[in-house]
Every structure is written in C-alpha cells, then in structure tokens.
Amino acid sequence: MVSQPSTRRFPVLLLIGASLTFGVAVATQSAEYAENQWWGPGEEHTIGDTLEFTNDYGRLRLINTGELINTAGHPFFEPLGENGRACVTCHQPSDAMSLSVKTIRAQWDATDGNDPLFAAIDGSNCPSLPQGEEASHSLLLTKGLFRIPRPWPPKAADGSVIEPEFDLEVVSDPTGCNLDPEYGMFSDDPAVSVFRRPRPVANMKYLLTLPNGVTPHEYFMYNDKSLLPTDPETGEFVSVQLMSDGRLPTLRGQAGDASSTHLEMIAELSEEELRQIEEFERSIYVAQGFSNQAGELGGPGTPPGLGPEAMRDGPPGELGNNPVNRVFGTFNMWLHQRGDGEELTSQEEFQASVARGADVFFDKRFFIQDVGVYNDKGLGNPFKRSCASGCHNTVLAGMDLAPGFMDLGLNNWPWNQRDDLPLFKATCHDDAVPQSYLGRVIYTHDPGRALVTGRCSDIGASMTQQMRGLAARAPYFMGGEADTLREMVDFYDRRFNIRYSEQEKQDLVNFMSVL
Amino acid sequence: MRFGSLGPWLALGALSVAVPASAQQHVSFVTCPVAQDTGDRSDVCFFVRHEGERYGVSSPPDWGNPQLGHKLLVEGVVSEDGRECGGVEIEGRASVLPELSSECDEIAPATPEILALELGRRPDITEAQRAMILADPASSLQIMRLPALPVPEVALGRTETIYFPFERDRASGPDAMLMLELARLAEATSDVAISVRAFRGATLLDNGEILEEREDMARQRGEKIVGILEGLGAPEGSIDLEIVSEVEEPTGRADWQSRRAELRVSTTR
Numbered sequence: 001m002v003s004q005p006s007t008r009r010f011p012v013l014l015l016i017g018a019s020l021t022f023g024v025a026v027a028t029q030s031a032e033y034a035e036n037q038w039w040g041p042g043e044e045h046t047i048g049d050t051l052e053f054t055n056d057y058g059r060l061r062l063i064n065t066g067e068l069i070n071t072a073g074h075p076f077f078e079p080l081g082e083n084g085r086a087c088v089t090c091h092q093p094s095d096a097m098s099l100s101v102k103t104i105r106a107q108w109d110a111t112d113g114n115d116p117l118f119a120a121i122d123g124s125n126c127p128s129l130p131q132g133e134e135a136s137h138s139l140l141l142t143k144g145l146f147r148i149p150r151p152w153p154p155k156a157a158d159g160s161v162i163e164p165e166f167d168l169e170v171v172s173d174p175t176g177c178n179l180d181p182e183y184g185m186f187s188d189d190p191a192v193s194v195f196r197r198p199r200p201v202a203n204m205k206y207l208l209t210l211p212n213g214v215t216p217h218e219y220f221m222y223n224d225k226s227l228l229p230t231d232p233e234t235g236e237f238v239s240v241q242l243m244s245d246g247r248l249p250t251l252r253g254q255a256g257d258a259s260s261t262h263l264e265m266i267a268e269l270s271e272e273e274l275r276q277i278e279e280f281e282r283s284i285y286v287a288q289g290f291s292n293q294a295g296e297l298g299g300p301g302t303p304p305g306l307g308p309e310a311m312r313d314g315p316p317g318e319l320g321n322n323p324v325n326r327v328f329g330t331f332n333m334w335l336h337q338r339g340d341g342e343e344l345t346s347q348e349e350f351q352a353s354v355a356r357g358a359d360v361f362f363d364k365r366f367f368i369q370d371v372g373v374y375n376d377k378g379l380g381n382p383f384k385r386s387c388a389s390g391c392h393n394t395v396l397a398g399m400d401l402a403p404g405f406m407d408l409g410l411n412n413w414p415w416n417q418r419d420d421l422p423l424f425k426a427t428c429h430d431d432a433v434p435q436s437y438l439g440r441v442i443y444t445h446d447p448g449r450a451l452v453t454g455r456c457s458d459i460g461a462s463m464t465q466q467m468r469g470l471a472a473r474a475p476y477f478m479g480g481e482a483d484t485l486r487e488m489v490d491f492y493d494r495r496f497n498i499r500y501s502e503q504e505k506q507d508l509v510n511f512m513s514v515l
Numbered sequence: 516m517r518f519g520s521l522g523p524w525l526a527l528g529a530l531s532v533a534v535p536a537s538a539q540q541h542v543s544f545v546t547c548p549v550a551q552d553t554g555d556r557s558d559v560c561f562f563v564r565h566e567g568e569r570y571g572v573s574s575p576p577d578w579g580n581p582q583l584g585h586k587l588l589v590e591g592v593v594s595e596d597g598r599e600c601g602g603v604e605i606e607g608r609a610s611v612l613p614e615l616s617s618e619c620d621e622i623a624p625a626t627p628e629i630l631a632l633e634l635g636r637r638p639d640i641t642e643a644q645r646a647m648i649l650a651d652p653a654s655s656l657q658i659m660r661l662p663a664l665p666v667p668e669v670a671l672g673r674t675e676t677i678y679f680p681f682e683r684d685r686a687s688g689p690d691a692m693l694m695l696e697l698a699r700l701a702e703a704t705s706d707v708a709i710s711v712r713a714f715r716g717a718t719l720l721d722n723g724e725i726l727e728e729r730e731d732m733a734r735q736r737g738e739k740i741v742g743i744l745e746g747l748g749a750p751e752g753s754i755d756l757e758i759v760s761e762v763e764e765p766t767g768r769a770d771w772q773s774r775r776a777e778l779r780v781s782t783t784r
Contacts, residue, residue: 213660215577216688217695219747224684225691226739227746304653318658323640330648330655365555367622370584376611378685380580382550382622384559395656431731433682437584439615 037094038107041079041086041116044072052289053094057471057513058297061289062093062202063308066279075273076280081263084116087255087277090146090198090262096286096469097202101144101480108134108141121264122147126177126193139175139420143480145195146262147177150451152185152192157232164454165432168192171423171443178422194446195421196244196478202286203468204251206397207241209317214401218317222402223377239317241403244462244478247452251278285311286469291514293350294334303358305329305396306514311468320388320395326362327388327398328515331355350510356503357511362388366498370437372407373449373461381437387492391464398467398515405449407435407460409495410477413443421445421479428456435459446479471513485509535568535603538595541768542605543720545588545612547619548572548581551600551634554625558635560600561609562623563589571599572609577688579611579680586616588681588726590718590771601629608771610681664688669696671704672781677740679774681718682728684736694740697780698747706783709744709754713737716773719765728774733758736776744778 037053039045047069051062071077076087091097107115113132120127123146129136139145154162170178170185177193178184185192210218210228219227219237228237229249240246248254255277259265269277285308289297298307305314305328320327334351338344344352367382368375368390375381383390394401409415426447428440435442435457442459450458462478470476475483482488489508493500500508536542548561561581562571572581572589581587591607598604623629648655667689669675675697677690686694701707715732719725737756744754763773 212658213663215661216664216691219695220691225686225688227743230746304656310656314656315658319660320656322659323638324644324648324655325657325659326655330652332649333652363556367559375582376579378577378579378687380550380559380561381582381584382559383580384552384557395658431729433613434615436582436613437615 037092038103038110039071039077039088039092039094041077041084041089042072043077044070045077046070047093051093053472055094055288055472058288058292058294059290060094060096060286060469060472061298061308062097063285063312064283065285065312066283069280074276074280075269076277079116079263080259080269080273081265083119083121083264085119085263087201087258087263089115089117091201093286094472096200096472097284098200098469098473099144099198100473101142101475101483104140104144108137113137119264122149122262125175126180126183128180128182129176139195143195143420144197144475145480146198147175147193148196149177149183149191149193149261152190152451154451154454162454164450165456166426166428166442166450166454166459168447169425169427171425173422174420175422178424192424192447192451193422194448194451196446197475197480199242199244199465200286200469200473201281202284203311203397203466204282204284205316206311206314206394206466207399208239208251208282210237210239211319211401211403212317213319223373223405228403239403240405241399241463244465245449245452246403246405246463251281285309286472287311288469288471288514291350293347293510294354294514295347295351297514301333303329303331303334303355308468311396314396316397317401318395319393319401321393325395326358327393327395328358328361329396331358331511335359353507353510354514355511357507357509360387360500360504360508361392361511362386364498364500364504365389366496368496371409372412372436372438373458374404374406374408376436376457377402392467394466396468399464404464405458405461406464407438407448407462410460410479410481410491411444411446411448411462412438412460415495416445416479416481418445418479418481426450426456426459428459432456448478467512467515470515485512488512535566536593538593540593541591542593543588543590543718543767543770544722545586545720545726547616547621548583548585548587548609549621549623550581550583551623551629552625553632553634553636554630556639557633557637559622560634561587562600562602563587565589569602570605571602573599573604573606574609575687575689578608579683579685579687581609582611583619583622584615584617586612586619588612588718590769600634601632607769608678608680610683610771613682664692667693667696669693669700669780671700672779674777674779677776677778678771679716679736679776681716681726681771681774682732684732684739686740691743694743694778695747697778698744698749701744701749701753701780704780704782707750707753708781708783709749710757710777710779710781711737711740711744711754712757712759712777713740714759714773714775714777715762716770716775717762717765718770718773719767721767725765727762730760732774733760740776740778 052059124136231238238249287308334355337348369382391400392398426442434440449461476488550559588610591605594604713733713736715728717727
C-alpha cells in the first residue's frame, strides 16, 4: 500500500514560466506573511502565464490565459469595501482560488485575529459576539466556514417575497446568530444564518457552460424539467453551477452580491470593475501541477486529464460518464509500468495507486440511495452507479453536469449530525410535495437550495462541486465536514455502505490528491 | 391524494380470490416496488409482486423510475409475452406516489438466474476503442455525447398531449422537447394563439378504490407549462390557460390518461 504524502509544507512561493520575470509576489510580502503564501488585499503581485504554490501533496499550478495582471489597482485584489477585504481574501491563489483552513489558521496566528478575513460580518460566528476571541470565530478557524445570512422568508431576485412551503424553527443555535435580536430570524431584518465554504474561483468555463448532451435539452433542468434561469442582463439561459445554492448564476451577479455582503461595500461595483473581475475569473485555471510522490502532473507520458493545462484546453459542459471518455481521462499508462517480477520505484508505485483510484472512482458501482433531489430525478431509488457515472460526471471538472442540486446527507439528519452548526426543524405544509426521502419533518443544519426556492423538496440540497485543486483547499464539502481527503472517502463509504477496502480508500485519496 | 369509492358494486371485485391477471387484462393497483440488483456492472431494474405474480414495471423514457421509500401506482395492460426485470411486463405507466412509505425497502439480490438474463447491461469499451486510447491517451477525453432526443414534429392547429405521473408536474424529456418545438412554432407564427388545457386525474384501482389527485394539480401543471412556453419564446399574452379541475370518472382502463395537459398552437388569422 502506498502511504499518504507527508504533511510538511514548503514555505516557498514558486513563480515559473513567464511569471519568473515578475517576482513581485515574494518581494512584496512582509516577513511574517512569507511563511504562508498569503496574498493580502492591496498587495502588489504579478500574475503572468503560470504560478505555482506548494501544498502538502506537492504544488498547485495556476494558469492565466489572459493578459499579464498586476494586482495593484485590480478590483479583485483591492479592498473595496468597509472591512478591508478584497475578493482575494477568500479566494487565495495558493488555495486553488478557495481558502484552506490551514491558511485561515496561519493568518489568525500571523495577525492575532486582526486580519480583515476575520471581519465580524461573516468571518465570525455572529457579529454580535466579542470579536478578537478565537471562540467567536471557531467555525472559520476549524472548518473554514463563513456565515451566510439568507433572508427569511426567501426573496426572489427582484426582491419579492417567496412564500415558503415549510416553517422553520431553531432547535439549537450554538453560534447564537439565528436567535440574535439584531441578526436572527426574529430581527427587524429576519435572516437564517448558515455556514458554508468558499468555492474555487477558477476553471470557470466548466461551471458556466450550459450542459451539453444532458437530455432533454440544455435549456432544461434535468430534475423537474423546468427551465434553467436566464442571465438578467443578456436574457440567455445560464447554468446554475456557480454557487452552492444556485442563487446567483452569473459571475457579475455573484461579484456584485459578494461586494456588498462579504466586503461590506456601500457603493455598487462600477461597470469597469465588474468587467475586470469577470475577465480575471474567466482567465484562471487551477489544478495540482506537481505531486511529491507521482512527480510532474501533465505533459507527455502523464495522464491527459492532469494539470491546469488540461483544464484550459478541455471541452467544457461535456459528460464523461461512458467507458471511452472518462471524466478525467485515462490513467492506464501509470497502471502497469513494469513487467512481471520487476520492482516498481516508489514513484511508480504511487502512480499505480493513483491509476487504481481512478478506476475505483470510475468503475466501482454502489447503491446510491435516498439522495433527495437526485434519486427522485427519474433515475430511480436506488440507482446503482459509480462516483463518476453517478454524480461526478463533468469532463475534467468532476461535478454533476445535470446540473446537480442534491441532498447527499451532508446538511440533513440522520446522515450528518453536528454540534457546532445551528440545527433547524423544517415542517413542510400539507399541500407541499414532501422531501422525497425525509418526508415533511426534517432536521437540517442548512436548508440549502430551499432557502432560495422555498420548496420543501429542496431542503438540504446543494450543488455538487468541481474536484480540481483538492490538495490545496481542505476541508471539503459545503459545510467543511471532511478535514482530509480520507475523511471525504470515509463519508461516502459510510453513507452508501460501499465497503471500500483499505487499499481502495488509499487509492482514491491518492487519485484525488493529484487532481 | 384522496381515496374514494365507486360504491359497493365495484368493491365486490376485491372480494374475489387473488389470481394473476391474464394477458391483455387492464390492471391498476398500488404496491411497493422492489429493486432488483442485476450484478456488479449493471443498473438495477424494478418489479412488483401482485396477486402471486412478479411483474416488471416499465414506463416511457424519462417518465421516472420507481423509488424505494415510496409506493408505486401501476396502471397498464398485462403483456402477452413481454418480459421485464425477470417478470411479466405491464405496458402502461408506473407512478411514484409522493408520500413516504418506509416499508418499501426491498432490494432483491442478484441471483444466478437474474445474472443470466444480463439485465441493465451497458455497452463496455470495445477492443478497438481500447487500442485507440492506448495509442492516443488524449482520445480518452474526446467529446462523446448521448444521442440527442428526437425533435418532434409539430403543426399549427394540432393538439398535442402531455401525460404526467400521479401528482407530479414533471413532464418527461420527450415532452420537454415537444414544448421546445411548440414554442419555436409559436415564435415563428404571426397572430399566434396558444391553448393550454390542464387536467387533474383520478384512477380506479382494481380493489374498487379511487385515487384522486390533489385539487391544485391541474393549475400547477398548467402554470408550469405556460412558464416554460413563455421562457422558450412564446409571445407574451398569446397563451390561453384553461384549468380543468373537475376529474373525469375513472374506469380502471388507462386512467393515467386523465393526468394530462393539451397544448395547441394556432393562428387567429
């Protein structure tokens, strides 16, 4: 068996390719920040063609397909709001344009909790808590979770109130925010506070392209055969892969919302700022570029789906769930590199483990059962598929192309029960279609999509995520349930009673570590 | 969902001795589905046990497969010689009932007899495809789409009908394609008028009970269709929606046809 990589972290920022000429990033970081590859708001860095950042498993590589970017003055990197944050605060290049809890912890230690990252509004468990104390920021520090206050009852994009199909009670409120007189559900501006991880802002073409080849047609949601939303500015149909609850389907919409909520910006982003942010986000591709144990990822002789170059060049919005084109392409060249009796090098041994993991991911079927807004799509309950042919079928990106809101069990009882998150009791009205496998009374830590649609059947559902750059951005899942790749595998094994062998689990971990 | 009765004369049927239905007989009953495991490398299929017989359940494509955790309304005709999921085929419709029924939880293991039927198998990679990938690993990332659904032919003045599962407003994939083509036809027609008539249904079960859909189902179906047609480009104000909330008297023969919507695109010129 191949062991997990060491957890040693390399405190060096590597700039390669064209960006080698512009070594501003290292030069401008203050001494105490150089340890953790942190890019602070307003700092000057240069993004050329390629950047690399170390992580526990090797190096993440970031590709910029646009013009050379100087972050000074760029709206993605400038603190535009009242709290000193920029977009980059929560979408760090070193963390696959997301934010790992390791980085968060390091930033707390480096600034004694005074970095804008820990802004009271959503970087603490509740703004009313005493700021500066670790306990007030425990969800961010331990699970990388930001507070997301959603209006209750839900509101449509035009501000009109959506009559929810369910009543919501607070069963427990460990953060205090849902019963808080100023921020809670019974305040003057009633809101439900849920806690979620920031998603990677990279490889965007895979999240924004309409799903090709998913029946019946790319304009329809596969699930209930309603129409996909349209871009409010262009009127064109848009995918809903961008956010975990699908509430904002465009980059411009998301940027505008994030500037007023996460950055506490009072003015609206200008047209030029929106254009620059969108252009930047569409230009960035990330993936693990080097594995400490497998070596270079991408290039001749390596699996064709690895490295950010594959993301840049690959076809977006395509299904990879048939035996010929597999989600991340073939890994067979790593499977049998020596003849019988010949000893494998440790690198070859690890590569073989990755290839076996890819096969398990693609081929090993199990009963996918009782997944709300998934098994009831018409697929049947149970549905017997593999990871790749079930929910993680988008070529090179690995989320559900369908697009796939689903309640995997991470947000709702009984599959996941957490003491650190708020717990709600949702009671669905008699005339509502019940949640397919939990019925009309549901205990949930995060109603998810239902906080957007108001539907009982959507309670706990969220959008599947892309699988690239995983090595750089633990913890995993929307609520940060899995601290490690192994914990992610263990969750699935437990949830679906797959009974992976120890070898298969390790192979899956190694496979995901090179994505 | 509401249960009613056509009266004692119909209920008498339920007193008769349970025997398997004969070929070409109409059946209508509610029961738990059973998921049949078909092996390590194949999909599950579903069957029901009813009056001592094993029936495979089938529906049109994308109608919606049975679900454990829910009872199944089976309406159809017993096939003469068709087989489905190791049982006698019932040609018709199988609707997943929305309320939870936790007692429906059986997964039948793949026995040698079932494995021999090679159910649910999908094409595996061919040797030629394997060789192609070996020669050019990048070909493992080529675009390979499922065949697109056929584009239905639509015509001005012709009534098209969409049928729904029990207490659902979810049309099938082919129905979605039909709406897409109707919206395109409407968009291309001057002085267009679109008529949408939405119904709710009722089913007479073999045991004499009547299963009636929720009262708002017709409205729910109709409004969803109007939203889809408008979203696909049907001119605003061109759609006349008629909600037919009165249920037709069920007969026990193809009552699934009562759960429907009728769509017609025409021109006022």
